[in-house]
Amino acid sequence: MCVSYNYATGRFAPSPTGRMHLGNVFCALLSWLSVKSKGGWWLLRIEDIDPDRSRREFALQLMDDLQWLGLPWDGEVVWQSQRSDIYAHYLKLLTDAGLTYPCYCTRADIMASSAPHETDGRIVYAGTCRGKTPDEMDKNRPHAIRFIVPDEDIKFIDGHYGEQQVNLAKHCGDYILRRKDGAWAYQLAVVVDDALMGITEVVRGRDLLLSTPQQIHLHQTIASFSPFHPFTFSPFYYHHPLLINENGQRLCKRDRSLDLSELRQKHKNPDEIVGFLAYLAGLLPSPTPAKPQDLLPLFSWQKVPTEDIHCESQ
Ligand code: GLU
Numbered sequence: 001m002c003v004s005y006n007y008a009t010g011r012f013a014p015s016p017t018g019r020m021h022l023g024n025v026f027c028a029l030l031s032w033l034s035v036k037s038k039g040g041w042w043l044l045r046i047e048d049i050d051p052d053r054s055r056r057e058f059a060l061q062l063m064d065d066l067q068w069l070g071l072p073w074d075g076e077v078v079w080q081s082q083r084s085d086i087y088a089h090y091l092k093l094l095t096d097a098g099l100t101y102p103c104y105c106t107r108a109d110i111m112a113s114s115a116p117h118e119t120d121g122r123i124v125y126a127g128t129c130r131g132k133t134p135d136e137m138d139k140n141r142p143h144a145i146r147f148i149v150p151d152e153d154i155k156f157i158d159g160h161y162g163e164q165q166v167n168l169a170k171h172c173g174d175y176i177l178r179r180k181d182g183a184w185a186y187q188l189a190v191v192v193d194d195a196l197m198g199i200t201e202v203v204r205g206r207d208l209l210l211s212t213p214q215q216i217h218l219h220q221t222i223a224s225f226s227p228f229h230p231f232t233f234s235p236f237y238y239h240h241p242l243l244i245n246e247n248g249q250r251l252c253k254r255d256r257s258l259d260l261s262e263l264r265q266k267h268k269n270p271d272e273i274v275g276f277l278a279y280l281a282g283l284l285p286s287p288t289p290a291k292p293q294d295l296l297p298l299f300s301w302q303k304v305p306t307e308d309i310h311c312e313s314q
C-alpha cells in the first residue's frame with residue numbers, strides 16, 4: 001500500500017479587518033519559511049468570523065498581496081465564515097458533555113464582578129453564570145456560550161520561547177465559544193480548523209502565546225471525545241517577536257505608512273520588503289533584496305530574535 005504522509009503543514013490565518021501591514025507580512029514570511037524549509041504545505045485560512053469587522057475585499061486584497069510578495073499558498077483557501085455548521089457540531093459535543101453554559105452577563109456585569117488580571121489588566125471572567133439552575137435562565141434571552149476551564153496549569157513547549165505554564169482559571173476563566181450575537185469565537189474556530197486542516201505547526205506573533213494553552217486544552221478536550229484523527233495530534237507552536245514602532249507599540253492597522261498599499265507604492269519590487277523583513281528576522285546581515293525562495297536555506301528559528309523588533313518606516 002502506498003501511503004502519502006504529509007509531515008509538515010503550516011498555515012497563515014489572517015483576519016481580514018484591514019489592509020495587511022508589515023507585521024502581518026513578517027508573520028506570513030516566517031510561517032512560510034518555517035514549513036517550506038521542511039518541504040511542507042502552507043495553507044491559507046481567512047479568519048472572517050467576526051461579521052462586524054471582516055470584509056471580503058480586505059481578504060481578496062490580502063491574497064493579491066501574498067502573491068505579489070512571492071508567498072503562494074497551497075490548496076484551496078479556507079473561509080471561516082462558511083464553516084458555521086462545523087463549529088456548531090463541536091460546540092454541541094462540548095455542550096452534551098456538560099462543559100459549557102449560557103452566559104447572560106452584560107459587559108457592565110462582567111466589569112463589576114471580575115478581577116482584572118494581575119499582569120496585564122485583562123478581565124478574567126468570574127464564572128457568574130456557571131452552575132445557574134435552569135429556572136434561573138431564560139433561554140430566549142440573548143446569551144453567549146462559555147466553556148468551563150479547569151483550575152489547573154497547562155504546560156507546553158513553544159518552539160521559540162521554550163517552556164510555558166499557564167493556569168487557565170487564573171489566566172482567562174471560563175471563556176466564550178459563541179458570542180451573544182451568534183458569532184463564533186476565535187478560540188473555538190481556530191482549534192477546530194487547525195485540527196481539521198491537519199496543521200502540524202502554528203507560527204504566529206507572540207501576542208497569541210498565552211492563548212495557546214487555552215487552545216491546547218480545548219483541543220485535548222475535543223480529542224477526549226473523538227480520539228481519532230484529526231484530533232489525535234496537537235500542532236506544534238512557534239511564536240515570533242512582534243514588530244514595534246518607535247514608541248515601543250506593536251504595529252497595527254493604524255500605522256498607515258507601514259501598510260501594504262503605501263509600501264507597494266514605495267517599493268515597486270517586493271524583494272525589498274522581503275529582504276528587509278529577513279534582515280529583521282536575523283536571516284540576512286543587511287536589508288538587501290531577497291525572494292522568499294532564496295531565504296529557505298538561510299532559515300533557522302535560532303537566528304530569529306526573541307525580543308520585539310524595532311521597525312521604523314523604510
Ligand atoms: N486571525 C488571527 C489574527 O490575525 C491569528 C490567528 C492565529 O494565527 O492563530 O490575529
Ligand code: ZN
Nearest residue numbers: 103104105129
Ligand atoms: Zn455570565
